[in-house]
Amino acid sequence: MFKSLYDKIVSQISAADIEADTRDAAVRLATAVLMVDVALVDSRFDETEFDRMLELIKGHFGLGTQEAAELINAANAKADELVSVHEFTQLLHKHLSHDEKTRVVQLLWSIAYADGELDKYEDSLVLKISDLLHVSRGRVMRLKHDAQRIM
Secondary structure (H helix, E strand, O other): HHHHHHHHHHHHHHHHHHHHHEEEHHHHHHHHHHHHHHOOOOOOOOOEEEEEHHHHHHHOOOOHHHHHHHHHHHHHHHHHOOOOOOOHHHHHHHHHHHHHHHHHHHHHHHHOOOOOOOHHHHHHHHHHHHHHHOOOOHHHHHHHHHHHHOO
């Protein structure tokens, strides 16, 4: 009886760990896809933007250079197939706290300003994603101003 109970507990803990790992991987991919989409929306994706994205992903997710580059490549493949950002914003909205969603918006503004210019399409896309993540417009505008000032 105790062995059976022990086995049940161990299997539930293992399932929870797998579920958390899967969720974390999905959140990382969704965030990276949105970052790539912002970088590509102005039809220019240069080395500066890639380097900035690599740096941001490494820092935000605590990944090594190789892992971050692989995530960007996977995100780029997903972004090529992207029809709508809703799938990815819904996933992030469901699994992230308000502060984490705000950090995602901050990352997006950093990518939008990575090449030193904010294209109108980048601006529009970040605002759209921010709305879908339910981050207040006032907070979004402060993040935008902060990203502009840093660049």
